[in-house]
Structure formats: C-alpha cells, structure tokens
Amino acid sequence: MNQENTSSEWTLIGKTEDLIRELETRGLKELEFDKKKVVLTYHDGAFGALNNKCNHMGGPLSRGRLKKGCIECPWHYWEFNHKTGESISGSAEPLSSNPGAVPTFPLKIENGQLYISIPGETKRVQAVYNSGIMNLSREPKREAGKIRVLGISTTAMDKNHPRFSTSEELLNSALKTAAENLDVETKLIKLSDLNFRHCEGFYSKSEKACTWPCSITKMDPTDEMSQIYEGMVHWADVVIVSSPIRWGNASSLYYKMAERLNSVQNQITLKDRVLIQNKVVGMIITGGQDNVQSVAGQMLNFFGELGFMAPPFPYVGHSLGWSSEAMEYNMDYVRDSEYLHTQSYELIERTVELSKKLIQAQD
Ligand code: FES
Structure with a gap:
C-alpha cells in the first residue's frame, strides 16, 4: 500500500x-x-x-x-x-x-x-x-401566562387494559379540581402511555457523552421521553409526581424516568447550567403497605438535585399499613376518600402559591 x-x-x-x-x-x-x-x-x-x-x-x-x-x-x-x-x-x-x-x-x-x-x-x-429539529435545546425561559401544572403519573399498567390506580386517581382528580378552582393550566402525562428507552449509561462511558438534550432523544426520534423533557424543563411551573409503592420504593417507571433525567442534572455537574429554575414539585404517594416517608424522601432529594423547590408539606401519602393489606378494599377506600382527594388538591394549591411567589420575585 x-x-x-x-x-x-x-x-x-x-x-x-x-x-x-x-x-x-x-x-x-x-x-x-x-x-x-x-x-x-x-x-x-x-x-x-x-x-x-x-x-x-x-x-x-x-x-x-x-x-x-x-x-x-x-x-x-x-x-x-x-x-x-x-x-x-x-x-x-x-x-x-x-x-x-x-x-x-x-x-x-x-x-x-x-x-x-x-x-x-x-x-x-x-x-x-439541521436547525429547528431539536427544539428542546432552546434556553428554558418562562412564557407569560397562567401557572402551568404538570402531573406525571408513574404507575405502570397496560394502556390497552387500564386499571384503577390509587395514586393516579388522586393526581387526576386534584388536577381537575385545580383547573376548575385555580387560575392555572393543567396537563397529565402517564408514563405508561409513553414509549421511551432506559438510560443506557452514556455518563458511564464518559461524562461528556451524556448530553442535553439526552443522547437517546437526539438519536431516536421515536423516543417519547421528549414529552417529559419538554413538559418539565420548558412548560411547567409546577410538577406533581404520583407513584405507587413497590417493595418499599417508587414505581419502576419512576426510576426509568429518573435515570433519563440524568441528562438534565448532568448539565449542572458538567456545565454549571441549571435547566430547572424557579419550579416547584409535589408528590402523591400511595401503597398497599407502607414506606411513604422513605419514598417521599428519595423523591425530594432527587427533585431537589434537579433544581426544584418544594412547598411546606410537599407530599400526600396514603397506605393502609402492613396488617391491613386488602387491595380491593384499598381501591374503594381511596376512590371514596374525600379526605385524600381534598389533601391532593390542597397540595396543588400549596405548590401553586409557592410558584406564584417565585414568579413574582423574578418580575
Ligand atoms: S462523540 Fe462520537 S458519536 Fe458522539
């Protein structure tokens, strides 16, 4: 040669x-x-x-x-x-x-x-x-208008055979009541409706390989995690996450989403770039057994690391407890509980109040 x-x-x-x-x-x-x-x-x-x-x-x-x-x-x-x-x-x-x-x-x-x-x-x-394809990469800037509340249900279920989920019920009902009684826009995303890939560990190859927008989002236009990124980083002022408790932890879909949010958090680590600013988070956590406080603590830690703030009393929890596990009864209990529905709505009220203060402070 x-x-x-x-x-x-x-x-x-x-x-x-x-x-x-x-x-x-x-x-x-x-x-x-x-x-x-x-x-x-x-x-x-x-x-x-x-x-x-x-x-x-x-x-x-x-x-x-x-x-x-x-x-x-x-x-x-x-x-x-x-x-x-x-x-x-x-x-x-x-x-x-x-x-x-x-x-x-x-x-x-x-x-x-x-x-x-x-x-x-x-x-x-x-x-x-190409310009314009990846709109997600634009600089986050709050658009004028009503406070925007994004509900994310992390319950796993077959979307062709939906079932009653206690955490999703409370989230959905609280969002509806908020839309009727507060001057807010609301949106619900169910992770079980989205097709999205697991985080594939780009950060583990090299910190520079984990990008914003997420490497997977950029290479796979069919990946629907972009809806969460768009909602969380650009659209919402308030995010309310609901989760069941599975073996003492949040749902598997919650963790799947959380791992894909590495790309948001890593911007802070790598570039001192905070994509989530002046946004508020709240949680609705329900389980047949218990561990509400542990799940809430993990979530508060994670969302705090993303840049979210939490109001006083940042979550609603429910469980019947270890000795009272009775799932059919639990569904009826939550469906009929005015107390839990009111608590969930009041959680949104508190997050919206904090959001208003944060927005006013920027004006
Ligand atoms: S750095 Fe080589 S494909 Fe992204």
Missing part, C-alpha cells in the same frame, strides 16, 4: 505482519505522535489511520469497534470509513444532516514496515446540523 503524500516526514509505526496480527485480534489500536492521537485499523487487506477524535463530540474512536470497515464511535455510534474517514450516512443522529469526515493520515509500506505521515493529515470536514 502506498498513498500519495507531499510531505517527506514519515514515521515508522512497526512491522506490518505484527500489526496485522495485532489488529486482526483487537480491531483498533490507538497511537500517539507528539500528542496527536491516531486510530490505526486493518480491514480487508488495507490499513487505515484516522484522527482519534470523533466528528460529533470528540469521542475516542479507538475505544469503539470496527464494523464492516467502519469505526463506530463508542459514545453515540456515529460511523466512519476506516480508510477515508467519511461518515456513514444514517449512522449519525437525525439532528445532523451531514456528519462530515474525520481527518485521515497517509500511510505507506516499505520493506515490510508501516509508516505514517503526521504532517499529511487531511482537514476535518465538520458535521453540519
């Missing part, structure tokens, strides 16, 4: 047969020349050398994998031809209309040795992004 190069500065990499043996086992090899990182590959009888930085957000290509002659970045799976550095259309997130190309380095083989020309590096062709 001999690639054209105007520079005479060739650097020896190593014996080709050793490199081929190594690359056939490992796929990718990271090399460093004067702080310049290069990813070396061998596929289908040809070596390739690319700049190690991904075109997207600088992910380390050498930690990715070689797939049919392309390097797949480990962070968000953009793919680049291992010899030409050109991106593979369709591998990039929909936000990018043209993912560009990663710089390549000329290589030559002489007397069974592989050489690289670092000065011969080609220019990076930057990715071009």
Whole structure:
C-alpha cells in the first residue's frame, strides 16, 4: 500500500505482519505522535489511520469497534470509513444532516514496515446540523401566562387494559379540581402511555457523552421521553409526581424516568447550567403497605438535585399499613376518600402559591 503524500516526514509505526496480527485480534489500536492521537485499523487487506477524535463530540474512536470497515464511535455510534474517514450516512443522529469526515493520515509500506505521515493529515470536514429539529435545546425561559401544572403519573399498567390506580386517581382528580378552582393550566402525562428507552449509561462511558438534550432523544426520534423533557424543563411551573409503592420504593417507571433525567442534572455537574429554575414539585404517594416517608424522601432529594423547590408539606401519602393489606378494599377506600382527594388538591394549591411567589420575585 502506498498513498500519495507531499510531505517527506514519515514515521515508522512497526512491522506490518505484527500489526496485522495485532489488529486482526483487537480491531483498533490507538497511537500517539507528539500528542496527536491516531486510530490505526486493518480491514480487508488495507490499513487505515484516522484522527482519534470523533466528528460529533470528540469521542475516542479507538475505544469503539470496527464494523464492516467502519469505526463506530463508542459514545453515540456515529460511523466512519476506516480508510477515508467519511461518515456513514444514517449512522449519525437525525439532528445532523451531514456528519462530515474525520481527518485521515497517509500511510505507506516499505520493506515490510508501516509508516505514517503526521504532517499529511487531511482537514476535518465538520458535521453540519439541521436547525429547528431539536427544539428542546432552546434556553428554558418562562412564557407569560397562567401557572402551568404538570402531573406525571408513574404507575405502570397496560394502556390497552387500564386499571384503577390509587395514586393516579388522586393526581387526576386534584388536577381537575385545580383547573376548575385555580387560575392555572393543567396537563397529565402517564408514563405508561409513553414509549421511551432506559438510560443506557452514556455518563458511564464518559461524562461528556451524556448530553442535553439526552443522547437517546437526539438519536431516536421515536423516543417519547421528549414529552417529559419538554413538559418539565420548558412548560411547567409546577410538577406533581404520583407513584405507587413497590417493595418499599417508587414505581419502576419512576426510576426509568429518573435515570433519563440524568441528562438534565448532568448539565449542572458538567456545565454549571441549571435547566430547572424557579419550579416547584409535589408528590402523591400511595401503597398497599407502607414506606411513604422513605419514598417521599428519595423523591425530594432527587427533585431537589434537579433544581426544584418544594412547598411546606410537599407530599400526600396514603397506605393502609402492613396488617391491613386488602387491595380491593384499598381501591374503594381511596376512590371514596374525600379526605385524600381534598389533601391532593390542597397540595396543588400549596405548590401553586409557592410558584406564584417565585414568579413574582423574578418580575
Ligand atoms: S462523540 Fe462520537 S458519536 Fe458522539
């Protein structure tokens, strides 16, 4: 193999047969020349050398994998031809209309040795992004108008066979009463209606791989967690979360949502950027047995870390207790309990009162 190069500065990499043996086992090899990182590959009888930085957000290509002659970045799976550095259309997130190309380095083989020309590096062709597709990334700014209350029911159920949920009943009824009696707009999102993926641990690969908007939201337009992001970060002044108690904890869907909210919290950790400001949270927690206070404590901690504030008496709880577990009776009890319905409405009243004060303080 001999690639054209105007520079005479060739650097020896190593014996080709050793490199081929190594690359056939490992796929990718990271090399460093004067702080310049290069990813070396061998596929289908040809070596390739690319700049190690991904075109997207600088992910380390050498930690990715070689797939049919392309390097797949480990962070968000953009793919680049291992010899030409050109991106593979369709591998990039929909936000990018043209993912560009990663710089390549000329290589030559002489007397069974592989050489690289670092000065011969080609220019990076930057990715071009479509504007307007990802409206979520706009700077959060409260739109004028009534206080907006978002209810999020985290109860898991089959949407084709809905069942009575005590926490969802109290949330739904409190939102309706609030819409009738307070000067507010309300909206209810049921997590069980949304198709959304689990957090896939981008932060665990690298703190920089966890992005806002969420990496999954950017690469998967069918993922409906965007409704929660839009509601929580942009639309709502008040968020009321309802959850059943499952084995002493909040629902599995609550945790699925909470993990996807890493992308909101990590903006604080990584960029000192607080996406949730002057917003208020309240909770409705019900269980056949108990552990209301523990679930509430966990939720208060989590939402506080996102930037939410809580009013005095920030949650409504209900459980019949360990010795009184009787689920049919529990449903009837909650359905008929004027006390619990009033308490849930009054929780919204308190959150709205606090929200008004926060909004006035900004004016
Ligand atoms: S940094 Fe490589 S795909 Fe995002």
